[in-house]
Amino acid sequence: MPENNIKGSTLLRISYILALSPFITGSSIFLYWFYKRTYFAESADIEIIAFFTILAYFLFGLATLILCVIFIFKYKSRWTKTLQPLVIIVITFFAVEVYTNLYHALKEKAFVQIINDSDLIVSRIWSDSFELDNLSKRGNTFVISFYPIYTYDWDHPSSIGENYTLHPVYITLSGRDGKEKNYLLPSYYKGNCANLKISDVLNNK
Structure with a gap:
């Protein structure tokens, strides 16, 4: 047994x-x-x-x-x-x-780690399809995610998947005096993972 x-x-x-x-x-x-x-x-x-x-x-x-x-x-x-x-x-x-x-x-989302190596404040990151605000509360290094939006050229249906416009994404930076200025971010596609330094944005890299 x-x-x-x-x-x-x-x-x-x-x-x-x-x-x-x-x-x-x-x-x-x-x-x-x-x-x-x-x-x-x-x-x-x-x-x-x-x-x-x-x-x-x-x-x-x-x-x-x-x-x-x-x-x-x-x-x-x-x-x-x-x-x-x-x-x-x-x-x-x-x-x-x-x-x-x-x-x-x-x-399907893009993930970007924002590294604020400047003396400016990251106020918001936005596009025509989303808006992220109160980002200064996240500290100097944080990750954002969003769905990149594509607009395809329907006049050339045979080339769908090749001819498209990627909707731009902007970042709003403010100084200690409260003045804000918008900057264009690099293009991020679906599935992208990247790091972005604010100094590179200011230098247009």
């Missing part, structure tokens, strides 16, 4: 490991990408490892299901112990959906 319990525990342990591995790995990869992008405006290429993690999820999920069936067949009175690894598989499925949707949504 104890030997059967040991074998049963081994099956459950393997089931837990197989069920948890893709969830933990996938969550770590996504959170790493999300953290770098939103807090430091740095890009991380995770597409390949994410693909193999999702592939591992389906393979490990199938293996977990098989092990649970074997466990239930051998230890019918303890079948409830297989619910937890099966629930983990279901949770991982929904987590993959959530991470994928967030990834594609954030992938």
Whole structure:
């Protein structure tokens, strides 16, 4: 009897490991990408490892299901112990959906880390599609994000995707005397991650 319990525990342990591995790995990869992008405006290429993690999820999920069936067949009175690894598989499925949707949504945005190395105050950053104000409260270094807006040349439908105008983005800087002046920011496209020093804006770099 104890030997059967040991074998049963081994099956459950393997089931837990197989069920948890893709969830933990996938969550770590996504959170790493999300953290770098939103807090430091740095890009991380995770597409390949994410693909193999999702592939591992389906393979490990199938293996977990098989092990649970074997466990239930051998230890019918303890079948409830297989619910937890099966629930983990279901949770991982929904987590993959959530991470994928967030990834594609954030992938469309531009992230820019603003480094204020001047004696001016960053009042706001704006375009015709968004406005960010009260930026002086964020300190001298902070990250902004926005959706770049494209206007395509519909007179040449065969070249859609090539002929377009990117809506300009401006920054408003104010001095200690309260006087404000607008400056044009560099062009940032969908998915861009960049750092921008205010001194470069003032020098038109």
